[in-house]
Amino acid sequence: MSELRFEELRGEEVTYAIHRQDRTFLPSRDHCPLDPTRPGGPQTEIPFPAFEIAVFDNRFPAFETPGGAAEVVVYTDDHDASFAALAPERAEALMWVWRHRYMELGAREDVDYVYIFENRGVEVGVTLHHPHGQIYGYPFLPPVPRAELAADGRLGGCAPCELLRRELADASRVLFENDGVVVYLPYAARWAYEAHVVMRSHRASLLECEPEELRLLAVALQMLTRGYDALFDRPFPYVMAVHQAPTVSPSRPGAAAAGQGHLHVEFYPPLRTAEKLKYLAGSEQGAGAFISDTLPEESAAKLREAIARAG
């Protein structure tokens, strides 16, 4: 069981999950725990010879009941695939899986925030190459969604709605859009190729989305990630973060935050060139102030071209 400690100076929770120190780390291809269990082959996390999408409790959980949840979402049984390379129907199916996990985990008393994410690439600390994401059910409201809700107060309403309006009006950083989703580099992007995938209509969570919106979200996420891979003609590392409304139960502290939010997906790619990484160093870690080497408008132009190349 993990232990939470509150760091008073920053006002943030720190989670101690010391059992994760021994988790599986970059196993050989023949011993991938996320592969299906093939006849005569090693037992894996999924004891079936084939599957479409699998979700299971993390063997090395940062959070577990009654103090939250940690799940692994395996996108496909194809070890060499990626989110960008999934068939469109599979990517759309994944949206329904995310939605279902949000509903089930969010219903739990011990889950205040359902966070769906993917770490892609060793540059962001991935330990298994098989295409997969994770879901944390935090037993508290983490700092980033808390900060996003605070922005609502500063902007006098839903912050993502207002920022979307501004980005569409400016247009210089918009990468592409469809009837349900707009994708842009934000005005104050911290990462060189940070992108936000924002629902055009106000939707607090995946639960509020129409089926067509889920499909359009999947289409947009795949267009962006294919563009990323085309940008430097290499698998593009990123952190993909799905931000939705907190799910704090009425009986819990902080319940006022429940239901507040605007579904959007943020990408934090660490590459600033094909070979150079952006590190979180002195200013970012010690002062909490990002220093960027690139302008979002210029990055947006390059990424638009890459997306067009990727088709």
Add this chain to the structure above:
Amino acid sequence: MPQTVHDSLGETPDEAGVYPRAMAGMSAEPPDSGERSLGGNPADTGERADMRESESEHGGRGEHAGPLAIARHVKDDGRALILYSDDQLGSA
């Protein structure tokens, strides 16, 4: 339960928001680890109309999430495993 950021801000349960009203009454527990394959549908106790509609579209057979069929299992060590398969979306 350790102190949380909510505690530090002095927020109280009285500030209850609307969510998760749609989840009210749903099971908050993980699947029973005593079974190898689990039935049960969150739609049976939840309020999401689309989930109920989805089930009826499939003739009420088994658990579904939208167009996806759900099969629940329990691994040898007691951890939950859920397999989602596509009934309607095509060749996913």
